[in-house]
Amino acid sequence: MTEAVQYAILGLGAGAVYVLLAQGVVIIFRGSGVLNLAQGAIAMLAAYSFNELRTHQHLPDWLAIIVVVAAAALASFLIDVLVMRKLANASPLARQIATLGVLILATSGAILIWGATPSIVTRVLPTSPVTLFGVTATTDRLLMTAIAIAITIALALIWLFTRAGWLAEAVSESRVGTAALGWSPQMISAATWAGGGALAGLAGILISPITQLNQATITFLIIPALAATLIGGFRSFGLTLLGGLVIGMAQALTSHYVPIPGAADALPFLLILVVLLVRGSGLPTRGHVLDRMPAVGLGRIDLRVIIPIAAAALVIVLLVPVPAVQTMLASTLAISIILLSLVVLVGYAGQLSLAQYALAGLGSLITARLVSSLGWPFEFALIAGVVGATAIGLIFALPALRTRGINLAVVTLGLGLATQAVVFNSSTLTGGVSGTAVGPQTIFGISIDSNRYPQRYTVVVLIFFILAALVVAWVRRSRTGRQMLAVRSNERAAASSGVSVFVTKMRAFAISGALAGLGGILLSFQSTTIPFARFDPLSSINAIAQAVVGGVGFVFGSIFGAIIAPQSLTSLVSNVTVQLFLPVVGGIGVLATLISYPNGIVASLIAPFRRLRDRLGLAPRAHTVLPPTTDATPVRPRTLVVSNLTVRYGGVVAVGGLSLSVEPGRIVALIGPNGAGKTSFMDALTGFTKSTGSIFLDDIDLSQLPAHRRATAGLARSWQGLELFDDLTVLENLQVSSDKSSTQHAGRRGSAGLSPAAAAAVREFGLEQHLDRYPDELSYGQRRLVAIARSAAMEPSVLLLDEPAAGLDEHESLELARLVRALADARNMGILLVEHDMNVVMGIADHVVVIDFGEYVADGTPAEIATNPRAIASYLGDEVDTDSGPELATNVLGKELA
Template identity: 45%
Template sequence: MTELLQFAILGLGAGSAYALLAHGVVLVYRGSGVVNFAQGAMAMVAAYVCLETFQREQGWSFLTSFVVAVLVVAGIGFLFHQLVLRWLATAAPIVRLAATLGLLVILQAGVQQFYGSKSTRVRSFLPNDVYHWGDIVVQQDRLILLGIAVATTVALWAATRFTRVGLAITAASENERATAALGWSPQRLAALTWTVGGGLAGAAGILVAPLTGLTPTAFVVIVTVSSLAAALLGGFRSFPLTLLGGLLLGVGESVVVLYQDDIRDLLGMQTLTGINRAVPFLVILVVLVVRGKGLPLRSHVTDRLPRLGTGRIVWPAAIVAVVVIGVVVGSGGDWLRSLTATFAAAVFLLSIVVLSGFAGQLSLAQYTVGGLGALVAARLIGQAGWPLIPAALVAIVGVILVGVLFALPALRTRGVNLAVVTLGLGFTIQEMVFNNPTFTGDKVQGAVRIDSVSLLGFDVSAAHHPERWALLCLFVLVACALMVANLRRSRTGRRLIAVRTNERAAASLGISVFAVKIYAFALAAGLAAAAGILLGLRNIAVTYFEFNVFASINAVVQAVSGGLGYVLGAVIGGLLAPGALLSRLFEGGATSGAVSTLIGGVVLIVILLTNQNGIADMLSRVGGAVERRFRRHRPRHSYVHDLQEVRDFDLDPVPPRGLALRDLTVRFGGVTAVDGVSLEVAPGQVVGLIGPNGAGKTTVIDAVTGFVAPERGQVLLGEVDVIEWSAARRSRAGMRRSFQSLELFEDIKVAENIHAGADDAPWWTWLTDLIRPGRHRFSATASAAVVDFELEDDLDAMPGELAYGRRRLVGIARAVAAGPSVVLLDEPAAGLDEVESRELADGIRMLADRRRAAVLLVEHDMDLVMSTCDRIVVLEGGRVIADGIPEEVAADERVRVAYLGTHDDSEMTGVTP
């Protein structure tokens, strides 16, 4: 017990510093809504400034050095907000997050360029006397650090709770518009929090440096992962919980070191490294899994991600690129080696295009995943003597399984939280696997020697035949690029994009969000493994220092700069990688890659400020303008050509399944939103569900379709109770819905929205779409939906280009494109003019009369309800107060009082059904 307490006390110092750093993260998030991934890099800058001015005998006192260093970093935070983030205030969160990653790589690469990669020992800035408490030694500097952390926590808590500025910051984190209406500028508040948050980062960096040492890469990653874990424990809002989280992390890391040998013996390993660094990741993982949700709530705001390419292959440009590459391959030498690195980096970035560009899942561990592929292949080739192809296949399949494990947290979280967990997982693998000789295969050098690489009987090793290895890398890049381009144009690609754009809407169309995320992570892991093999085996001795977390972060920077949604963007971003062609151009024979990394960070910031969609998007726009000029008299393919000619008698009635609710009850905390609702909708019948705002109508639809879990009750589809089914499974069984807020897939055309609602692809298309995506005509039911709602002229348009009324019709057509048995329409006439409302009424009656679908209609347009519905159910306060034919409901005095607030029935009896 004494030893345990001793190690726990040792961990208090690091835990206090983690808490200080995390307080800056929390403050910045509360003020600007941005999680600052550059907090660790800012702390590093302050530590080096203090090191230079105080420890290296510049004649400054520690207090002066401390204040100057803190002010420098506070200034960096202020300038970054004013020069970058204030212009990205309306950008998607992934764009603002990428901006902080750009700041991280700029600061890290700048320090590395000046100080190199060596570790610097920092002497303690605080008194280091000790006290004895029985057999336990208590260091004075640990107590001082704890006191500073506690005092800072109290000050921040009190400032944000009791001061006008603090209350304004808290209000801005909840609602920027309301705060602005009260006279506070959200941008000024954000600038203030970035300045103070930067100062906290500086103070924490100076105080933690003596405990960890200073290395431009390791220091940044260690403090970033730990501080983000502490901030996550505090929910990015609570300063006291963040302090507690930081202390628990510091103590946990220290205690794990105490029991490291026991853990090693338990696992049956000869060596075990970095186990203490796994503590933050495990904390992150547990918190996210416990707090996470399978699907976002109705209040979730859909974020627009960078624009997507079409996936269309431009063969002339590809031919020109191959010719240029052929010239470089023929030149040989160092340029050939840089070209090989460019090819490998481009394949890495293709994995990010699939995962983040197409599926919207942000990972900060792709290079680490690729390093696992290099490790397995190197050991099979270098030690077991396997040929390249079987070794690569085994490595890729193994890493795909790891990718599936990476996907599991994504099933419960998304966005920045997912970035945090993948960062922690990547760092854990780096520390526990790549630094462990048990896994790397060489206990002396930590590397595996590759004497030869056999491919179909030929030696293609980079050491002996660099031109052959370069051509192999080119072949793999082209093959992977074609697969990713095919994926973009395929049915599988539409599923990925649907999930990226709106998980709720995707699930409502029968798309399994879980399956899509697992597929995206698995495919991205396979691509990363291929890239890792290409990058790792280009050396005669395979080492793993280049597969670190920072390389993964830098890869995201390169992918966003090149164009996150474009295959071409991966190739452009690959040019910015360390050791690639631009690195050779700017750094010559240097191997650190610091200059190219620095340039990459600057390029990213410029790209985000000028065109958030990347360089490939700019080239695509220029190319499109040129193509339109020369193709003026050659009409391009239109999706109208994919429509089938469908007559009424060609459409079979849908499977006759009705909808029945039995005692459906939904509660949110102590509020009962739906209270014992029972109703039935028979096949071929339209039932209206009406009531005042807040009556629970949309909550009924959410509960019926699987987006809200009821407390009790039954939802019967035909004779089957589907209350335990997921939203996607209910949709596939024939239950579809529209959304009050539309929730269209804004990143793809109207035709692709309709296709997404009608696609019914077998499981093997997940694989075949990578090779042969094909072009599929609209199904008969989808064609009928397009024609019935007169959307033929809108198929080639993006949803955002349409008027609101047309957009709403697209949402309804998408919901009925697969010919569902039950259709739930949530205020479909909102925003429609009188003509469009009449057309909508005809369309609804056609669904019931000709297709025999059961339709539940939630609507405030009483003319539409009274003229369309066979029966009407009225809700008030979550309860049914009336149920009958339109004439009976219109005559019910309770309905007139509850719904119209009047005893005058003229508004409800003016129209007969």
């Protein structure tokens, strides 16, 4: 027991450093909304700078600490001012990649200045032994812990009791609101960046005597620090302190008692995974802020363009006999395939992964072992490696089912680090320093050995790249691609359109894993042995940066991104000095490209390319044509019966035991004041919030079904906030909904890929001229119509409309009311309508239910509700004189009854 305590105390030093890094991440995130993945890189630069000042400049330690901490604060301040401020209007992904660009620049700059060889640092704090309660500890560990605790207390007090803390909190809540009060959100954000940088600088100084000077080791201390921030929920200083110290002690104990190599390094990832799985949710909550993602291409394949490009590439490969050029071409194409995996995963599905090179390395390991150890033919081993990477990709997808966005980036980065620590650093699995032999490479008996026949190998890699690119383009245009983009755009709306978010994410990770594995195999088999150091987490970080720079939403973005990667065509530069500076130039290039072209290089080239294509007469022909027969047919009649439905948010009862029914062809209006629980009731019906009670659609019990299954069962909805898929055209928005019934419509879908019901909705809602436009190109009223048409395209038995007339003028509201009434009459849909416009409610509803504070108030026909004193008092307030009779009540409700 005493031994375990001593090891735990040893871990306090590392834990205290994790706390300092994590608290810096927290204050930057709370002040600017950016998760600074470069925090460890700033600490690394501080550690090297401190050693430089004390060793070579002979500054006293206290002065060197002040200078370095101030310099780290200034560097972080400049990152915000020079980079983040210019990306204020860019997508969150672009801002996140910018921090990775800073990380790349910092690590490559450190290698350029100080070299890659680790060096020893003398102690900063005293290390004399101290005995406490029979346990011996060293002074430095206790002092580091005390520093971490003191800084945590100071931060908590600043945030709770000072104007600086209040302003930083205000900026995190609303930058616009803070500016309206006369304070500069930019300066407050920059101040939090400076504070976070200062903490990173102090952390780097304190950790360097423990880890020694090593760029990768110190930089990736961000992983356990991020685990601590997750425990603190990116907000709580106290829980972040606790998390950091516990992780440090747990790592020390794991290193001593667990014989598995790399187990201690993998521990933070396991903690991250547990926290996210416990706290995460399958779907985002109603208040979830939708992140705007980078632009995405259409995935169109025009053979008149593709064939000449492919032929030209093949000619270049055949006419350039220089082996070095052939090798670099093959590397560039193989890396392009890895980046294509990010086009699918990040560009299409919106799942930010920082572990793609881990998948590439695992696919390579499987293939190499099968070829060299078991004697498999290369082509069969390659298939097995791709299948293995696909399966592992599905495992990597599991965290994505409970989390998204920044949290997913954190967990995949930890996953990549764990893979390196446990697998790639294991001499038993990978063959140690010499690596894994790849074995002979043949396809159908023909040798394609990259050393003997580099030209053959390059041709094979080119063919694989063309096939991979065609597959990715096909995915974009397919039903699966539309579903991925729907999930990326809005998970809740996707689920309400019948899309399984679970299945869609799994498909994205599977396809991405296959592509990453294929690219990794082709990259690895250029050498006689596989050096697994190339598959470290930094390579995955570089990959996402390269993909975003090239254009992560575009197939050809992978080529532009791969060109700037190590071992690609840039390696043809023969000058050694220039090669040393290439990583630094690459880091600067990432930041410059993000600032100038946040959607990537390809997106910036599309407009001039299209103009050139139009001049050459190569523009693709429009083929959005509706089916000739688009008559609306009645839906399958089902009755929605809701009994004793209750929704609780903690101790608050939002809906209290409400019951109602919606019959085919009838419109039931649910009305009440703001906060009455109407939207909570709809969320409960459609599976987006937990509830008790029973929900039946005829004999189908919906209460235990997930949201997308309720939609496919016949219960569709629109949203108060529209929640259209902005990355998809109007046509594709409708296709996402009509895709859910593609099996029952097999053989009778129109040339536009729409079911008869969807095509009828296009006609009814007057959307024929808008099918090829994006939602943000339409007026608000037109967007409203698209939202309802998308729901009607699902042919639901019961349609739930949440304030469909909100924001419309009187003429638009009346036209909308006519269309909704037609859905009930012509298609026999049951409709549950939540609406504040009483002209609409009283004009088209067959039955009205009034609620207030989640409780039933009254129900009846519109005429009965218009004269019901309880309904009037509940909806309009006690100031209404309910004794004035039907005439006043009718006028207040805004409808003259006949």
